[in-house]
Amino acid sequence: MSTILESPPQTDSPAGGGTGPEARQLVVALAGNPNAGKTSIFNALTGLRQKVANYPGVTVERKEGVWPLGADLPPARLVDLPGLYSLEAASIDEEIARDLLTGRVEGVPEPDVIVAVVDATNLERNLYLVTQLLEAGRPVVIALSMVDLAERAKLEVDPDRLGLALGLKVVPVTAKQRRGLDELARAVVEAVDQRAPAAKWRLSPGAEEEVRRLYAAGAASREEALHDLYSETLPEDAERRAAVEEARARLSVADPRWWQEPLTARYRWIEQATEGAVRGARGERPGATERIDRVVTHKFLGPLVLLLVMAVVFQAIFSWAALPMELIDHGFGALGESVRAQMPAGLLTDLVVDGVVAGVGGVLVFLPQILLLFFFVALLEDSGYMSRAAFLMDRLMRGVGLHGKAFMPLLSSFACAIPGIMATRTIENPKDRLATILIAPFMSCSARLPVYTLMIAAFFSDVKVFGFLSVGALLILSMYLLGVVVAIVVAWILKHTILKSPPPPLILELPPYRVPNLLNVVQTMRNRSWLFVKRAGTVILTISILLWAMMTFPRSAEKPVPDAEEGAAVQAMRETGTESRGEPAPLTAKDAGETADEGAQLQQSYAGRLGRLIEPVIEPLGFDWKMGIGLVASFAAREVLVSTLSIVYNVGKDSDAESPSLIEAVRNARRPDGRPAWTPLVAVSMMVFFVLACQCMSTVAIVRRETNSWRWPLFMVAYMLVIAYAASFVTYQGGRLLGLD
């Protein structure tokens, strides 16, 4: 095998002439500002050879890929740093980046070379990060991105002059046309074992003097002295601490804003370095962005465009996802049936079919919606529209104490809270992020629709007001509004109590619009969706097996006693089925006997007992114990209410929300005293409960993952349950007082 270093190091590094490293895998870190084109370059360099995971304990995406450097070289490990503006601030992203650069992340050695992606159209701010990367002490190579856009904006960047001024190799890269990739690989290989050039920027003479003094007084290096002087934390050593405090006191006499000096000094140096290397109109950015923004962030048109974008996204999520969701649902149903046909009847088969297969199906059925949603989110992010949405909505969101960036995650939650909660990662402040996560499940997600549909089909199907407005549509609309209103109130309360923090600042880049790179979008969608399947999958599977057990045990051989409270139609079905208990029912056809068995089994299972147990508690909401079983079961997922009610009412668990037999059964269900179990008021109370209660184990699982503790998901379930109970109580009891029952 050849060695990595073929040309001698070009620096005057004293260690440079030593033995060349044996061919080993290089570790290269890829750093850059958000929107600098880092993802495109990462994808161009690694292709499909990439994997995404999370850093332990936090939710920062960890992306790594294999970068083939050249024919006779082992491929490098390319570690993608989170997009950042600075290494100094205290956000999770920046902490992770610092740890990565210094080799403090488990399983990732200190990088041999740092590739800094620098946007040619926005050199100065991009180079700020570079001034910090240089201090990590590793060789830095600059990948100059967006060169084509710079050219179009009549902005000429001379990479060689820029490189000379910075003391770094600058390689122009156009990811789309794969231009410059080989040069970048060569530059990286050459940079290995070169020493990072020392930072060339200088503070004001007074500040430099203080740094020199601290260095003389015991700091290990100029960098450490600089860090001590300007860092927010003081050194532990008492002597050094005293020296730092004295230095700060002296500086603050001369300039009360003394702490700004390193920031200003870095930009001073950047301005000098770019001075000779950039020619042309640095004034205006590409005119297209300006023109698009004239509409997109316009006073009146802007909100309209936002509304339109949302409408398209929702239309897509609800209509395009419907077919694949149905296919997955039926596919898993068929899979379950064939497993049941292959395996001997018994508990194990039931576990596999009703627990495992149904559980996996329950996760995967959301996948089409999640894929689509992530697709649109990635598309909007990549095009630059996402930050415009935050810009438009910030004022409203701030009204409840949230960040403009909370808008998109909350909106996504109308389709499904899971991608919504995962999308809160863009919110930097942990408290704001948590507040957003905690209210996201109030947005009426698509899983609530089957419940709404059943209730409306049973009680409000033909009811109209003013002759044309359908009460059903009005009810659904009110349910959506109810969720939003409660979310606003809760957010306000959270932000003024347990998550109290000053209103989050908004310092948000509005990047130039770009035609989204489809490869990036698809990669992002794929990566995030896979994370969902992996993360939520295990927890959901566990819970669905648990729920299956609750609905299956204890098994009893006794024939259930038919109770007189059943509706006539249901009663008839049950009677035909009583004798089949005890012997295996025919597997091929679902006859009335089997469904009756299921109903009987469910009633005396733990879930059924729980339903009876909670009956006194849910009685004030208008619910009886059978609905209680439905409530218990639907804590797995809201739409389970429909199939559970089908089992409880013995109409076959494969009924859907629009099946006539289920609607009939719901209408005919009776209480022990002969009153109808359901009334329109009970139905509304049920809908209100479903808007507000957190009945979704996937959401619980994802919140557990995102907050890295059980504390917040449990808190969420508890407080939402309390609110749901209270609201249902008010609905039902209030309705009765008004004589609506």
Add this chain to the structure above:
Amino acid sequence: MGLAHTALNQGDELPKRAEGFAPATVSLDSLDAGTPARVLSVRGEGAVARRLMEMGVVPGAPVRVIKAAPLGDPLEVRVRNYHLALRRSEARTITVVVCDK
């Protein structure tokens, strides 16, 4: 500090100091949209001020207000060579010198 190093390389004109007139200094939130200016000082403290400066809002940097969001807040500001959204409350902590046309 101050305007001492206002980056003559920027190619923009420096504020002219007419005899007897100080250049007009205003806070960024009251700067008229479209008027070119340069940052004189960032008066804030702590993480927000630091982040602003990291993003290039340091003394001497060219700035211009583009527009306000539909509800009047936040503002879209052009800083150096890119566009930044920030709230009026943050913009208030930034003092700018209006550049003469």
